[in-house]
Amino acid sequence: MKRIDIKGDIISNDMAWIYDWLELEYTSPGKINQALEDAQGEDVEFFINSPGGDVWAGYEIFNSIRLYQGCTLSHIVGLAASCGSFIPLASDKVVAEQMAMMMIHGASTSTRGNQHNHEHTRDFLDKVDRTIVQAYTTKSGKSEQELLDLMAKETWFTSSEMLEM
Numbered sequence: 772m773k774r775i776d777i778k779g780d781i782i783s784n785d786m787a788w789i790y791d792w793l794e795l796e797y798t799s800p801g802k803i804n805q806a807l808e809d810a811q812g813e814d815v816e817f818f819i820n821s822p823g824g825d826v827w828a829g830y831e832i833f834n835s836i837r838l839y840q841g842c843t844l845s846h847i848v849g850l851a852a853s854c855g856s857f858i859p860l861a862s863d864k865v866v867a868e869q870m871a872m873m874m875i876h877g878a879s880t881s882t883r884g885n886q887h888n889h890e891h892t893r894d895f896l897d898k899v900d901r902t903i904v905q906a907y908t909t910k911s912g913k914s915e916q917e918l919l920d921l922m923a924k925e926t927w928f929t930s931s932e933m934l935e936m
Contacts (some may be wrong), residue, residue, distance in 0.1 A: 772803040772813070772814045772815065772816045772844070773806075773809075773810045773813050773814070773815050774815075774816050774817070774818060775803065775806045775807070775810075775815055775816070775817050775818075775880050776798070776818050777798045777803070777817050777818070777819045777820075777821055777823060777855070777858060778794065778796050778797075778798060778818070778819070778820050778821060779796030779797040779798060779820075779822075779835065779930055780795070780797045780798070780801065780821070780822065780823075780824040780825075780925075781799075781821055781824035781825055781829050781832065781853075781854050781858070782795075782797050782798070782799050782824055782825055782828055782854055783799065783822055783825050783826050783828045784799050784802075784828075785799040786825075787799045787801065787802070789822040795886050797824075798821060798832070799828060800828050800831040800832050800835065803832045803835055803836070804835050807835060807836075807839050810839075810841060810900035812840045812841045813841050814841050814842040814843070814844070815839065815841055815842070815843050815844070816843075816844045816845075816846060817843065817844070817845040817846065817850060817858075817859065817862060818838070818846050818848050819845055819846065819847050819849070819851050819855065819858065819859050820847075820849030820850055820851075821850065821851060821855030821858075822850055822852045822853065822855060823852045823853020823855040823856065824853065824854060824855070824929030825854065826848075826853075826854045826878060826899060826903070827919075828854070828858065829855070829858055830854075830873045830902075832858050832861075833857060833858050833860070833861040833906065833917055833921075833925070834861070835861075836858070836861035836862060837861040842863050843861070843862040843863050843864075844862055844863065844864045844865075844866065845858075845859030845860075845861075845864070845865045845866070846866050846868055846869050847865065847866070847867045847868060847871040847873065847930070847933070848871060849870075849871060849872075850871070850872055850873075850874070851871070851872070852872075852873065852874035853874065853875075853876060854903075856873050856874060856875050857875075857903055857906040857907065859879070860906040860907065860909065860910045861906070865910065867930035867934060869930055870930070870932060871929075871930045871933075872927060872928060872929060872930070873927070873928045873933050874925065874926070874927045874928070875907065875921060875922050875925070875926050875928075876922055876925040876926075877896065877900050877919075877922045877923050877925075878896045878899035878900050878903065879896070880892060880895075881895065886904075900919060901915070901919075902921060903922070904918045904919055904922065911936045913936065
């Protein structure tokens with residue numbers, strides 16, 4: 772099996788040069804896509820320890836894993852938080868190691884403007900949450916509303932609680 776790490780912040784490809792220059796750990800769609808291309812259909816294990824980051828980069832990584840031709844296994848070995856929490860769910864199988872945690876929450880951003888701008892942003896964030904929750908419902912079998920409620924209050928799971936979900 773080929774090992775691929777998903778560690779550090781989840782960032783866009785455009786930000787990678789900054790993280791490289793500062794020697795910071797990160798994962799970008801480009802890194803994952805290259806690693807999957809190099810794997811050439813071989814079975815892949817992902818090792819995840821990420822606080823999350825850019826949701827759009829997370830979406831791309833999730834879909835790249837989901838569409839990969841070989842078998843995929845994700846090990847949550849530390850933290851799988853924010854967009855780092857739904858990425859492992861694209862794998863065929865997910866394992867939460869004994870000393871690991873997951874955190875889910877509703878999408879967030881900042882806005883400026885009048886009430887119409889804020890209403891538009893609220894509607895947009897609702898759509899983002901409803902997109903993310905699809906990954907959680909598929910793996911957990913829980914209802915969309917139950918998971919949206921957990922996301923709304925920012926919920927932390929231990930490895931045994933992840934297993935229960």
